[in-house]
Amino acid sequence: MWRVIRLGILLAVALAAYGWWSGREHSPARPAGTRAPAPLDGASPAARYPSFLPSEAIATLRAIERGGPFPYERDGVVFQNRERRLPDRPRGYYHEYTVRTPSASDRGARRIIVGGDPPEVYYYTDDHYRSFRRVEPPQ
Secondary structure (H helix, E strand, C coil), X not given: CHHHHHHHHHHHHHHHHHHHHHHXXXXXXXXXXXXXXXXXXXXXXXXCCCCCCCHHHHHHHHHHHHCCCCCCCCXXXXXXXXXXXXXXXXXXXXXXXXXXXXXXXXXXXXXXXXXXXXXXXXXXXXXXXXXXXXXXXXX
16 A cells, blocks of 8 residues: 555655646857856946846846856857847847746747857847837846
8 A cells, every 4th residue: 555655755755846847938058158248247246237127138148157057958049130120140149038927828028139259249129120129237
């Protein structure tokens, strides 16, 4: 009897762990030969970000500064700039990162786009690439 109960508990724990793991989006490892970006806010934790950025965007910027980990599988992929709303640069110059949207059941529409390696320019969009606002690094 106890053997059946232990087996049932083990199975329930395994199924719960699998459900949790498969429901997450995973961050790819940083490609070999790429450098971690230069810190956006230097060493000062008191650095201020533009007021138009939601707190989730600031969390994404800080993850970019650290070089990850990133919660979404597509974080760090090349941003193609198909809409041509950002300055024209060679393919591979821009990379995109998801800004979590608490009410969204998917990745949502908010992104941080960085240009350069390490990043030298930052843009924020909250309407899935229809418009961008440049984010100046805090001084």
